[in-house]
Amino acid sequence: MRHEIRFSGFGGQGIILSAVILGRAAVMYDNKHAVQTQVYGPEARGGASMSAVIIDEEPIFFPKVTMPDIYVIMSQEGFEKYGAGAPEDAVMVLDSSLVHSRPKCTCYEIPATREAKQVLGRDIVANIVMLGALVRVTGIVSEAALEKAILDSVPKGTEALNIKAMKKGIELAATAGSKP
Amino acid sequence: MTFEDWFRTDRLPHIYCAGCGNGTIINCTLAAIDQMSWKKEETVFISGIGCSSRAPGYIVTDSLHTTHGRALAFATGVKMANPALNVVIFTGDGDLAAIGGNHFIHACRRNIDLTVVCMNNQIYGMTGGQGSPTTPKGCLSTTTPYGCSEPPFDLCELAIAAGANYVARWTSYHVKELEKAVRAGLETPGFSFIEAMTQCPTNFGRRNKFKQVADQVDYLKTHGVLRAKRERMIEQGEKIPEDLFVIGELMRRNRPAMGVKP
Amino acid sequence: MTKLEFWQGNTACAEGALAAGCRFFGCYPITPSTEVAEHMAVKLPKKNGIFIQMEDEIASMAAIIGASWTGMRAMTATSGPGFSLMMENIGFAAMTETPCVIVNIQRGGPSTGQPTMAAQGDMMQCRFGSHGDYSVIALCPASVQEMYELTARAFDLADQYRVPVFLMADEIIGHMRERITIPDKVAQTPRRELEKGVLPFQPDAQLIPGFATFGKGYGVHVTGLTHDEQGYPCTTNPKVHAALVQRLVDKIENARTAIADYDVVNPDAEQVFVAYGAPVRTVRQVLHDNPRANIGLLQLRTVWPFPEHALTIFKHAKVFLVPELNLGQIAREIDRHVKVPVVSLPKLGGDLHTPSDLVAALEAHK
Numbered sequence: 001m002r003h004e005i006r007f008s009g010f011g012g013q014g015i016i017l018s019a020v021i022l023g024r025a026a027v028m029y030d031n032k033h034a035v036q037t038q039v040y041g042p043e044a045r046g047g048a049s050m051s052a053v054i055i056d057e058e059p060i061f062f063p064k065v066t067m068p069d070i071y072v073i074m075s076q077e078g079f080e081k082y083g084a085g086a087p088e089d090a091v092m093v094l095d096s097s098l099v100h101s102r103p104k105c106t107c108y109e110i111p112a113t114r115e116a117k118q119v120l121g122r123d124i125v126a127n128i129v130m131l132g133a134l135v136r137v138t139g140i141v142s143e144a145a146l147e148k149a150i151l152d153s154v155p156k157g158t159e160a161l162n163i164k165a166m167k168k169g170i171e172l173a174a175t176a177g178s179k180p
Numbered sequence: 181m182t183f184e185d186w187f188r189t190d191r192l193p194h195i196y197c198a199g200c201g202n203g204t205i206i207n208c209t210l211a212a213i214d215q216m217s218w219k220k221e222e223t224v225f226i227s228g229i230g231c232s233s234r235a236p237g238y239i240v241t242d243s244l245h246t247t248h249g250r251a252l253a254f255a256t257g258v259k260m261a262n263p264a265l266n267v268v269i270f271t272g273d274g275d276l277a278a279i280g281g282n283h284f285i286h287a288c289r290r291n292i293d294l295t296v297v298c299m300n301n302q303i304y305g306m307t308g309g310q311g312s313p314t315t316p317k318g319c320l321s322t323t324t325p326y327g328c329s330e331p332p333f334d335l336c337e338l339a340i341a342a343g344a345n346y347v348a349r350w351t352s353y354h355v356k357e358l359e360k361a362v363r364a365g366l367e368t369p370g371f372s373f374i375e376a377m378t379q380c381p382t383n384f385g386r387r388n389k390f391k392q393v394a395d396q397v398d399y400l401k402t403h404g405v406l407r408a409k410r411e412r413m414i415e416q417g418e419k420i421p422e423d424l425f426v427i428g429e430l431m432r433r434n435r436p437a438m439g440v441k442p
Numbered sequence: 443m444t445k446l447e448f449w450q451g452n453t454a455c456a457e458g459a460l461a462a463g464c465r466f467f468g469c470y471p472i473t474p475s476t477e478v479a480e481h482m483a484v485k486l487p488k489k490n491g492i493f494i495q496m497e498d499e500i501a502s503m504a505a506i507i508g509a510s511w512t513g514m515r516a517m518t519a520t521s522g523p524g525f526s527l528m529m530e531n532i533g534f535a536a537m538t539e540t541p542c543v544i545v546n547i548q549r550g551g552p553s554t555g556q557p558t559m560a561a562q563g564d565m566m567q568c569r570f571g572s573h574g575d576y577s578v579i580a581l582c583p584a585s586v587q588e589m590y591e592l593t594a595r596a597f598d599l600a601d602q603y604r605v606p607v608f609l610m611a612d613e614i615i616g617h618m619r620e621r622i623t624i625p626d627k628v629a630q631t632p633r634r635e636l637e638k639g640v641l642p643f644q645p646d647a648q649l650i651p652g653f654a655t656f657g658k659g660y661g662v663h664v665t666g667l668t669h670d671e672q673g674y675p676c677t678t679n680p681k682v683h684a685a686l687v688q689r690l691v692d693k694i695e696n697a698r699t700a701i702a703d704y705d706v707v708n709p710d711a712e713q714v715f716v717a718y719g720a721p722v723r724t725v726r727q728v729l730h731d732n733p734r735a736n737i738g739l740l741q742l743r744t745v746w747p748f749p750e751h752a753l754t755i756f757k758h759a760k761v762f763l764v765p766e767l768n769l770g771q772i773a774r775e776i777d778r779h780v781k782v783p784v785v786s787l788p789k790l791g792g793d794l795h796t797p798s799d800l801v802a803a804l805e806a807h808k
Contacts, residue, residue, distance in 0.1 A: 020448075020619060027448040027621045034448065036619040040474070040558035062727035063618050063720075064794055188663075191674060221659035226508075237663055237675060242656040244511060245665035245675075246504065247534050253501035257508025257516070258656065260492045261466050265512070265657050283504075286497040 002056040003140055004065040008082035009074030009095075011049045014127035018072065019051035021131060021149045022141065026055045028152070029145030035063045048081045055140055070138055072130050073099055074112070093134050093173070095126065108137050108176045115168055125165035128154075132169020133176070143170065183210035186220070188240045195234055199385075199393035201352030201378030202299050206235050208355055208376075209268070209297050212362035216266075223266040226255045228280060231306045231380075232272035232299040249280030252287040255294050259439040263293070266441075268366070273300040273314040277333050281313070288342030291370040291437045297362060298335060298373070301380035309383030316423070320387040335375050340431045345370030347431035351377040351400035354427065361429065370437030377404065377425065445624040451589040451616040452477035452519075455545055455609065456485065458593030459517050461628040464543070465491035466516035468505035470498050470524055473557040474613040475547040478519035499524035503531035507540045511664065513633070513655040515597050519545035521613075522555060525564055526571075532606055533572030534666045536690060539643070539651065541600035541633060545593070545609040547616035548719075548767075550792055559792025560613035562719055562767040568608045569746050575687050577694035579701055580608040580746035584722035586620045592703075592743060594628045599701065601633040603694060604650055610745065612767060614720040614794055636660060641671040649693035695747050702749035704742050711738030712760040713804055716753070716776055718742040721765040724795045728804075731797060737804065745772060750779040761807050763787055765795045783807075 005022065009015045016038050023034035038051035052065040071092040073083040079099045086092055090105040097114035112129035116122060120129075128150060135146045147166060154162045187210075196202050213223070223241045227233035229248035236243035246254045251269050259267045276284050276298050287294065303321055304310040311321040311328050314335065318327040339347045346368040348361035358376055365372030379385055379396035390396035404427035405413075405420075413420055449457070456478045459467075467482040479495070486493040492509070496502040499520055506516035520528065525546050535542050550556030551563050564571075568580050579599050581592040593609050600607040636642055636652030642662040643651045651671075654660035667675040668683045676682045694701070707729060708714075713736065715725040722741045729737055738756055742749065753762070753776065762784045764773035770786030777784040787803050789795050 023619055024448040028446060033621050034619075036448075037614075037617065040617070060620070061723050061730055062794075062797055063614065063620070063723050064796075066796065188661075220661065222657060224656055237665065240661050242511075242654075242661060243663045244508065244656075245663065245667065246507075247530050247666060250500060250504045250531065253496060253504035254508040256494065256496070256501070257466070257468060257505030257510075258512055259508075260494055260505070261509035261514045261516070262512035262657055282497050283501055286501070 002054060002060070003070060004068040005053045005055065005070040005072065005140065006050065006065055006068035006082060007052065007072045008048060008050045008078030009127070010077065011047050013049065013074050014124070015049040015074065016051045017153060018127045018131055019053045021146070021153050023053045023055070024152060025141040025145040025149035029148045030141050032057055032141075033060050035060045037063060037065070048075065048077045050078070050082050070134070070140065071103070072134055074126065074130060076100060091138060093130060093137060095130060108133060108173055110169065110172050110176060112169065112172070115172065116165060120161065120165055120168060122161060125162055128162050128165035129169040129172065132166035133173035134169075136170045136173035181214055183207055183214050186210045186213065186239055186241070188238055191238050194238055196231065197382045199379065199381040200231070201301070201380075202231055202235065204352045204355060205297060205299050205358065205376045205378060206238070206270070208359040209362050210239070211359050212366060213268070215363055216366055218266050222264065223268070224258055225268050225270065226251050226258065227270045228275040230272040230275045230304070232270050233275060235270040249275050249278070250283060251275065252280060252283040252294070252296070256287060256290070256292055259292055259294055263439045263441050266366070267294050269294055269296045271296060271298050273298065273302060273335070274304045274312040277313040277335055285338065285342040288339050288344040288371050288373070291343050291345055291435050293369055293371070293437050293439045293441070295362070295365045295372040296374065298375045299378050300335065300375050301378050301384055303380050303384040305380045305383045309387065336373065336426070336430050339373040343371070343435060344373045344431065345433055345435055345437060346372035348429045349375040349377065349425070349427050351404050351427065352379060353397050353401040354404070364429070364432070368432065369440045370435060443626050447622050447624055448619055449586055449622050450477060450619045451583070451586045451611065452547065453481050454586045454589040454622055455519070455593045455611070455616070456481035457624070458590035458628070459543065459597070460485055460489065462515065462594040462597040463630050464515045464517050464597060465489065466506060466509035466514045467491070467493050467518065468496050468502040468509070468516070469518050470496055470502050470520070472499070472521045472524045474549055474616055475519045475521045475545060477616070478545055478547070499527035500531060503528040503544070506542045507531060507535050507538070510540050510542050511656045515601070517543040517545065519547065521547050521549045522551045522564060523553070525567065529571045533574060533576065535606045536572065536576040536578065537666050538664050539604035539690070540606070541604050543593070543596045543600055543607050543609065545611065548610065548612045550790070556792050558613065560720060560767055560794065561790070561792065562610070562612055562771070565610060565745060565768065565771045568610055575691060577691045578606055578608060578746055579603065579694060579744070580610045581703070581743055582610050582718035582745050583615055583743070584719055584741065585615065586618065586622045588743065589615060590622060590624065598631045602631060603697065604653065605694060610719070612719045613792070642673045643669060644671040645689060645693070649689050649696070698747040698749055699751060701744055701747060702752060703744045704740060704749055704752045706752070706755055707739040708737060709755050710758050711736050711756065712758050713763060713807065714738035714740060714756045714759045714761070715763050715765065715800070716740045716742065716772070717765055718745050718772065719767070720794050721767065724765065724797055724800055727797045728800045748775050753780055761785060763800070763803055763807060765789065765800060767794070
């Protein structure tokens with residue numbers, strides 16, 4: 001079954017890397033198909049960044065995301081631009097430390113940036129916290145696949161920190177509960 | 181061997197006008213190359229477009245006669261891909277300094293191991309005598325019918341500023357000096373630039389009061405001033421006439437170079 | 443043995459080139475092709491290859507031609523504005539029969555246009571963009587897998603036919619990441635070297651001369667001027683010029699069947715899509731979603747020389763529908779070869795045709 005996952009936040013949060021890691025997990029370790037795309041704006045930092053992954057057991061033909069069923073939102077501007085229109089049957093995982101709006105759809109509030117900063121000591125891994133939470137609530141890829149894809153993708157020397165961040169996300173999602 | 185052994189005899193006679201200085205410059209270049217004990221199969225001549233750029237067609241080695249202004253970019257590809265080759269470029273003032281100006285400064289900056297011989301006749305000869313970036317102020321050409329109003333480029337200053345390892349300027353009159361300068365350029369690792377001021381009787385001399393070929397050669401002889409002499413004149417507070425140009429070896433240094441033979 | 447990867451199209455392009463033995467890459471950065479250059483910059487030095495960032499695209503094209511004459515497999519990658527700048531030296535490569543590969547990750551034009559958005563607006567420029575008559579080969583990938591495979595094949599075609607070969611990709615395929623299976627090894631057919639005693643531009647039966655690599659003692663003269671079989675300039679003899687230009691065209695056009703690479707789906711269909719590059723993906727989605735419908739697809743992986751014989755496979759075709767990210771450049775070419783209506787389905791702006799766009803077109807042209 002085709003799932004379309006949209007990630008949004010601000011430039012510099014690792015929104016694109018998140019999508020790449022998720023796609024990689026699906027293809028390399030869960031033997032699925034994935035297509036990852038992103039919006040390339042002229043700005044290198046800041047602004048509302050967006051990337052997307054399509055994951056399917058079957059080969060993927062049309063490569064563009066049209067109606068995402070899963071959202072990962074990490075900034076207020078990203079919510080307004082790319083998350084606010086989420087349909088009611090979608091699932092959204094949002095960084096409750098940065099996004100104050102809430103969608104109509106099922107929503108998991110994950111204080112990823114706050115936890116990354118206060119508990120893990122580096123807010124840069126907030127996107128990995130979100131990935132952990134995403135996988136926990138959707139099962140879109142296996143936790144083992146996600147872990148391997150994270151290890152493939154993060155800079156040398158930061159592996160332990162990133163795995164801790166992923167586990168933190170899984171833990172936060174387990175207790176977050178869904179709203180509404 | 182002599183320089184004559186480097187000619188494609190089946191291509192002669194050449195297209196140059198009677199009295200043209202390009203043949204002199206080609207002879208000086210080949211004489212210098214002949215002293216290098218280079219093998220013909222290890223040597224490549226490259227050029228762009230213009231009278232100067234026809235030279236490789238008369239030389240027996242592998243040769244690449246490219247598009248206008250781009251000889252140095254093609255040469256960069258040849259030399260970087262096979263640094264064992266000796267690569268020499270013939271170019272002119274229009275080819276090198278106008279359409280090819282960007283490639284010129286970047287080849288100097290990279291200090292790539294090429295030797296460039298520029299036949300500067302201060303005019304577009306092949307297309308019938310249009311003004312070039314080295315046409316002196318006030319000179320007549322078909323596109324400067326009221327006298328050239330733009331200041332000319334000093335190609336040697338440009339090469340030095342951009343980073344070339346070896347820079348010299350001589351004229352078609354100074355054949356021995358020119359040959360020695362080309363040889364020094366060939367021996368220098370990195371980018372070598374030898375500018376040869378030369379006469380174009382058909383398209384420059386005719387319009388600019390050089391009735392005979394010898395008049396323009398004589399002008400080149402009397403208006404080229406050695407660097408040391410020019411510096412002496414400055415020291416002594418002498419006024420240097422605007423139409424004098426510096427000749428001699430103007431730069432020899434050892435900046436790191438690219439594409440040097442292993 | 444193969445290897446699974448999750449790669450971006452531009453990465454697959456660079457890796458396909460490396461696997462095909464490309465060891466010289468000259469470039470100038472331009473969106474959306476830059477990742478090809480960045481990947482080559484990392485990889486080539488480790489393979490004793492040369493990566494050089496030139497001062498502009500004119501110089502990039504010149505440098506790869508120069509490198510090719512030393513016997514190297516050489517490539518550049520660019521997009522719209524850079525592609526325009528390369529045109530004069532592309533003509534030089536065609537005239538001097540220099541094997542080289544030019545990657546164009548197409549973006550929206552004209553001019554600076556849409557640097558980060560997809561288009562297919564350079565299909566005619568790639569065929570006719572330099573002055574004078576000549577023929578080239580152009581390949582169009584529709585997946586990351588094809589980015590790899592077609593880039594690798596481009597080098598063999600360039601060497602075999604001694605011609606510039608274009609990988610005419612688009613921003614969508616260049617930038618997306620997807621699953622790709624990498625073969626252990628890519629077969630390479632080397633360039634045919636000139637035999638001693640044969641003139642350097644004397645053609646064989648396939649109208650292609652042997653290659654006189656620089657540094658091997660051939661003493662070859664290579665010029666963009668009209669030249670005889672010796673390679674010497676010969677600019678005022680009408681017969682020499684006519685014969686040379688005709689041969690440059692014929693050596694490619696006569697080989698169109700051998701060069702052709704396409705995929706046929708539902709050859710008995712009455713409504714047939716003809717597509718290349720990213721729009722192929724939408725057509726395949728429509729075919730997948732409507733398995734019972736009588737819809738055909740001709741996917742062109744080779745666009746130039748145009749494989750017109752492939753159109754005749756669809757004997758029951760009543761209409762050819764041609765979705766392109768331009769105003770109908772290849773639709774017009776198809777129209778020259780068939781008697782049934784050809785419907786251009788242009789899409790400008792950078793977005794891909796959606797499946798519903800194409801379903802609507804099927805309805806409208808029943």
